[in-house]
Amino acid sequence: MSIANSIIRLLQQQAQEQHFKRVKHVWLQVGPLAMVEVESLRFCFTAACRGTLAEEAALDIISPEARARCQQCGEEQPVTSRFDACVHCGSYRLQLLQGDEMRVHELEVE
C-alpha cells in the first residue's frame, strides 16, 4: 500500500511540473526481482487512486526479464533469483543488470 501511495504522490508531483490535471493511464515497470507482488500492487493502486487525479486510471505493469552479468567470466544471461549461479562458469558473483526495477514508465494524461 505504501508503494501505491508513493505512486500517487509521484503523479501529483508530475502533474504540477508537467501541467496536467488528470491521469488516464499509468504504465509501470516492475521487474520480477523487485520484491513486489504485482497483483497486490494492482489492488492497492485502485484503492490509492480513489479521490485523486488518477481516479479510475488504467494500470499496465510491464515486467522486463531479469538479466545479470557474471563478474567472473563476463557472460550475460537471464536469471530467476538473486542466488543463481552463472550458467557458464558456476560463479555466484552475478551482477544484476535489470529485473529489480520499480518505476513509473509512462503516463497518459489530460
Add this chain to the structure above:
Amino acid sequence: MMCGVCGCGKDEVQVGSTNGHRHDEHQHKPHQTDDTRRLVQIEQDILSENAGYAVANRELFEQQALLALNLVSSPGSGKTSLLTATITRLSGQVPLAVIEGDQQTSRDAERIRAAGATALQINTGKGCHLDAHMIGHAMQQLPNLQGGLLFIENVGNLVCPAGFDLGEAHRVVILSVTEGDDKPLKYPDIFHHSDLLLINKIDLLPYVEFDLNACIDYARRINPDIEVIQLSARTGEGMESWVDWVNQRRQQRLQQRISALQAEAIRLESLL
C-alpha cells in the same frame, strides 16, 4: 517491501512522542472537460521519494562524521540484546544513540536507556519498516552526536526493510541460530543489500540443528562480499570482533570527514 500484502500505512507513524506528519494528503481535483490527452514519459523510480530523504540523511551523517548503522533482522533474533551488550562496551567512549523502530510500544527504547544510551522510539503503527523520512524527523529530536555512533534498529522483518535506504553507512543483518540456516535463500534481498551478517546466539549451537557453514555459504551466494561475524550477545563470545568492526568503521568515517574538511580549508586558503 511487500507492503501491498502486509498493509503498510504511514498514517499511524509516531516519532518519539510526537505524531508523524502526514505527507499523503490527496488532492481533489475537478474533472477536466477538455480532451487534450497526451503521453508523458516519466521513467521515475517509485521509491525516489524515499531515496531523496535518504540522500539528505546521508549528507547529515557525513557532516557530523556520524557512523549510522541500519540493523535489520526477523523478530526475535536478539537485536535489542545485541545493542544493550554493545552499548555496555562502548558507553562513555563515544557519543551514541539508538533509534528504535517497532510497530507498537517503547519497550525496546526503555531497554536501551537502561543500558545507558540515548534512545528514540519510532512507532510505525501498521507500517512494517522504517523509511528515510522517519529517520530525518528522528534526527531532529536527537542530541548532537558528532563523531559518534547511531544504531537504527529497524522493525523486525526480513522483507520490507530491504527496499528502504535510510541513508545509513552500512546495513547489518542479524540472524540467530534458532532460525533456519537457509534464511538467506528464503529472504535474499535483505542479505543482498547488507554489508555485514551477524550470526547471533552461537552459545545455543549445540542444542539446535543449524549448519553454520551452510548458512554462510547461502549468504555468500547472494552477496559474495558480505562479511560475517559469529557471536553471542548473552555470553559475550565474539562481541569483541563486532565492537572492533564498529570502531574501525567509525574511525574511517572520522578520517573521511577530516580529509574533506582539510581539502576545503586548502581550497579556501587558495582564495585568500
